[in-house]
Amino acid sequence: MSFKTEVLTHMGEYKRNVLRIEENGKWWLNRKENSYVTHDHILPVIDNENSYDKHCVDNIRKENILSTYRNACWTYVKAQGIKLHQFYHHLNSSQAMCLNFFYPFAVNTLIKSSFFTAIQIQCLEKIPVKNPGLMNYEFEYESSLDRYNSQNPTNFDLCISSESTKLLFEVKYTEEGFGGTDKKKRANYLEKYKDLYHKLASKVISDEWNTCDNFIENYQIMRNLVHIDDSSYLIFLYPELNVKVKNQAIRARDFVKPEFRTKLICMTWETLYQQTFNVLLEVDAMDSFLEQSLLEFRDKYLYWIDIPKCYRTKSRLSIY
Secondary structure: OOHHHHHHHHHHHHHHHOOOOOOOEEEEEEHHHOEEEEEOOEOOOOOOOOHHHHOOOOOHHHHHOOHHHHHHHHHHHHHOOOOOOOOOOEOOOHHHHHHHHHHHHHHOHHHHHHHHHHHHOOOOOOOOOOOHHHOEEEEEEEOOOOOEOOEOOOEEEEEEEOOOOEEEEEEOOOOOOOOOOOHHHHHHHHHHHHHHHHHHHHOOEOOOOOOHHHHHHOHHHHHHHOOOEOOEEEEEEEOOOOHHHHHHHHHHHHHEOHHHHHHEEEEEHHHHHHHHHHHHHHOOOOOHHHHHHHHHHHHHHOOOOOOOOOOOOOOOOOOO
16 A cells, blocks of 8 residues: 555544544546545535635634644734645645644744754754844745746745745645646747756756756755755655655755755655654643644544654553
C-alpha cells in the first residue's frame, strides 16, 4: 500500500470515528456531465458555494481544523482573508495541515521563540533574528518577486518574517511530487523563463542547471528556489514517508549555488513535530491547549510516530 493510499484510508476512519461524519464527499470526474464518485476522506461540502458561504461559521470545511482551536482558527482564516484551496475540504489537504500546526504559534507571542528554536536546531547556519517572538506569520503568502503579466506569482504556504529575515515554507503531505507544468502551455513557460526566470535564477541557481528545459521540468521547485537570497530561507516541509517528495526536495540542493545551499532547508514533518514538542517542554511553554492541539495533530496527520520520549507520562486513551 502506498503512503498516500494508507493516509487516505486513515482519514476515512478519522472522519467517521473522530468527526462523527458518515457522509462521503464528492470527487468530480466531469462537472459538465455531473459525473462524480465519492470518497470517505473528503468532507461532504455543498456544491457551488460562494466565497462567503465557504467561510461561514457552520460550514463543514471548518471540521478540517483540529477541535482545540477550531473556532478561533476558523475566525482567523476569515479575518485574515486566507483563500481556501480548491481541495481544502479533503482531510489530507496540506493547506489545512499547515494551518493546524502553525496557527497556535502565529497568534501566541509567548511560544513563537520556542518554535523558532525548534526550526533553528535543524538549520546549518544561525538565522539572524533578534526577537523571534515578534516574527509575523502570513499564510498563503503571495510573492512580489515573480509577477508576470496576468499570471499568478509564486504562492508560499507560509511566510514567517522579521524586519530583516524571511522563512518561506512549501508544505507537502500526500502530494505525489512537486508541481510541474501544463505541457499544452509549454510555449507560455518558455516565454516566462526567457523574460523573467532566467535572470532571477542566475543569482541562485548554478549555471549548469539554469536552463529552460530544467526549469520547466522542475517548475515548482525552481520558482521557489529563486526566492532564496541573503536574508530569505526556503523550507521544504514534507513527511519522511513521502519518498518521492523527499527525494525531489533533497535533489533540489544540487540546483543551488554553493553559497546559498544552507538557505535551502529540507525538513520532515516528523522531525519538526518532535523537536517542537521537546523544546516547548524543555522551556515549560506547553500549556494544556497547545499540548492537546499537538496531540490531536499527531493523531490526525502523523499517526505512525511515537509521542516524543521526553513527554510527561500520562494515561491517555486512543482517539479510536
